[in-house]
Amino acid sequence: MNQKKPTLEKISPEFGSSVFVKKHTSQQSHTKAFWHFHPEIELVYVDKGQGKRHIGNHLSYFNNSQLLMLGSNLPHNGFTDRLTEKGSEILVQFRPEFLGEVFFNIPEMQTINALFERAKNGILFKIESKQKVGSKLQRLDELKGFDRIILLLEILSDLAEAKDYELLNADGFVFETELQDSTKINMIYNHINTNFRNHISLDEIADKASMTVPAFCRYFKKSTGKTFTKLVNEYRVVHATKLLSESQMSIADVAFECGFNNFSHFNKLFKEFTGKSASKYRGELKLMVK
Numbered sequence: 001m002n003q004k005k006p007t008l009e010k011i012s013p014e015f016g017s018s019v020f021v022k023k024h025t026s027q028q029s030h031t032k033a034f035w036h037f038h039p040e041i042e043l044v045y046v047d048k049g050q051g052k053r054h055i056g057n058h059l060s061y062f063n064n065s066q067l068l069m070l071g072s073n074l075p076h077n078g079f080t081d082r083l084t085e086k087g088s089e090i091l092v093q094f095r096p097e098f099l100g101e102v103f104f105n106i107p108e109m110q111t112i113n114a115l116f117e118r119a120k121n122g123i124l125f126k127i128e129s130k131q132k133v134g135s136k137l138q139r140l141d142e143l144k145g146f147d148r149i150i151l152l153l154e155i156l157s158d159l160a161e162a163k164d165y166e167l168l169n170a171d172g173f174v175f176e177t178e179l180q181d182s183t184k185i186n187m188i189y190n191h192i193n194t195n196f197r198n199h200i201s202l203d204e205i206a207d208k209a210s211m212t213v214p215a216f217c218r219y220f221k222k223s224t225g226k227t228f229t230k231l232v233n234e235y236r237v238v239h240a241t242k243l244l245s246e247s248q249m250s251i252a253d254v255a256f257e258c259g260f261n262n263f264s265h266f267n268k269l270f271k272e273f274t275g276k277s278a279s280k281y282r283g284e285l286k287l288m289v290k
Helices: 107-121 127-140 145-161 182-195 202-208 213-224 228-246 251-257 263-274 278-289
Strands: 020-025 041-055 058-070 082-094 123-125 165-167
Touching (some): 058 228, 082 127, 123 127, 127 145, 182 202, 182 228, 228 278, 251 278, 263 278
Antiparallel strands (some): 041 082, 058 123
16 A cells, blocks of 8 residues: 555445445544545534544634535544534445446436535535435435435435635645555654644654654645644644533633643634634624624
């Protein structure tokens, strides 16, 4: 296997089906998240859960629900940190050519074909689409054969027409051209995820990756499009958004809890990453809850 790739995940639908559908509930344990990709297009709908999204070059935190579409070979980590008691996650995976090599090239399928192209950047759908499509996705789990295919086409048509979405990797950084060494990049992400509240020196992480510091810096920038320091700070800010939405901690305490020992540095990075100050972010969340 090419050593410059995230792990290729092999996906096997059940016998007699070309579409893989799986439902998780809060009672079921999740397999450990790892950095992977697959040729299948993936739809993920989480109802009443929360966690980090790490998709391609994008990192963020979600609370309550999310509807995502990930295109072929877009590397990503697993999503849910935890589902609430009544929460569920539905996962749908299918190859772009699951209805034949040319089916989505016919004129009537033009909008869905364009949706598949957009999905290579990762698509996050907003409230209107979640309400329209969420329950249909959950029904897919109960259907088999022809009925499942028809409902999936209906879902794809709804999403192709949707206007309430954002592209998660709109900066055009394409992973498909230079896919990472899976075990190394996964180890680095896991180390950041576990230790971002503390100072992680370049010496420490380069040593873990069995590389010199300059070689590590070049490798990391080439693999992710970011410097190591930038990615660690993004993990910290994403954790801060979680604490601001879920805890009553003061903003200064949130900053220190996330590994920032300089409050003005935290404020500057938080605004760079989210487009608003931490106090404005928390204030808007309160308004949304009301």
